[in-house]
Amino acid sequence: AQKVTQAQTEISVVEKEDxxxxxxYETRDTTYYLFWYKQPPSGELVxxxxxNSFDEQNEISGRYSWNFQKxxxxxxxxxxxxxxxxxxxxxxxxxxxxxxxxxxxxxxTILTVHP
Amino acid sequence: SQTIHQWPATLVQPVGSPLSLECTVEGTSNPNLYWxxxxxxxxxxxxxxxxxxxxISSEVPQNLSAxxxxxRQFILSSKKLLLSDSGFYLCAWSRDSYSGANVxxxxxxxxxxxx
Numbered sequence: 736a737q738k739v740t741q742a743q744t745e746i747s748v749v750e751k752e753d754x755x756x757x758x759x760y761e762t763r764d765t766t767y768y769l770f771w772y773k774q775p776p777s778g779e780l781v782x783x784x785x786x787n788s789f790d791e792q793n794e795i796s797g798r799y800s801w802n803f804q805k806x807x808x809x810x811x812x813x814x815x816x817x818x819x820x821x822x823x824x825x826x827x828x829x830x831x832x833x834x835x836x837x838x839x840x841x842x843x844t845i846l847t848v849h850p
Numbered sequence: 851s852q853t854i855h856q857w858p859a860t861l862v863q864p865v866g867s868p869l870s871l872e873c874t875v876e877g878t879s880n881p882n883l884y885w886x887x888x889x890x891x892x893x894x895x896x897x898x899x900x901x902x903x904x905x906i907s908s909e910v911p912q913n914l915s916a917x918x919x920x921x922r923q924f925i926l927s928s929k930k931l932l933l934s935d936s937g938f939y940l941c942a943w944s945r946d947s948y949s950g951a952n953v954x955x956x957x958x959x960x961x962x963x964x965x
Contacts, residue, residue: 778959792879838954
C-alpha cells in the first residue's frame with residue numbers, strides 16, 4: 736500500500752520568510768513518481784512539479800525548490816521569500832510505477848502568508 | 851491547448867436525491883479521465899478512472915457511479931445521495947500514456963453539499 740504523510744496541517748508565516756513543507760512517503764514500488772500540487776482558494780489544483788524515483792537531483796524554479804531524499808523517503812518543498820499569493824493548500828502526491836494517474840495524496844498543508 | 855470543464859460549480863441537494871456531475875475535456879483525444887473527491891479538511895481520494903469509452907474502474911466502493919458515454923466526457927452520478935457524499939469533486943485528465951508519471955490536469959471542481 737502507498738501512503739503520503741504531510742505532518743504539517745497548517746503553517747503561518749510573514750511575508751518574505753522562507754518556509755518548508757514536509758512530505759514523507761511509503762511505497763513498495765521501485766519505480767514511482769512524486770508530485771506537488773497547489774490548491775489556491777479557488778479550489779483548482781495546479782501542478783507544480785513531478786519527480787521520478789531515479790532522479791534525486793534537487794530542483795529550483797524561481798522561489799520554489801524541492802529536496803528529494805530517497806534515504807529518508809522525503810520530498811520536501813521550500814518557498815523562499817514567501818509572498819501573500821503563495822497562500823494556498825499544498826498537496827504532495829505519489830504515483831506507483833504502474834498506477835497511471837492514480838495518485839495517492841497527502842492530507843495537504845494549509846499555508847498562510849501574512850503581509 | 852487543452853481545457854477541462856466541470857459543472858455545476860456548486861450544488862446543494864437533499865438526502866435521497868439524485869446527482870449528476872459532468873466533466874468534459876477539449877483539445878485532446880483519448881484522454882485518461884479521473885474523478886477525485888476531497889472531503890472537508892482531508893486530502894484527495896480517487897473515486898473512478900477511465901482509459902476509454904465505457905471503461906470505468908472504481909477505486910472505492912460507495913454510493914456513486916461513473917460513466918463515459920463519449921471520448922471526452924466523464925459523468926459522476928448517484929441515484930440517492932447520502933450526507934457523507936458531501937465534498938469537493940474534482941475531475942482530471944491525463945494523456946493516454948503507459949510510460950508512467952502522468953501529470954494530471956484538474957478541473958475547477960464541483961462543491962456538493964448534501965442536506
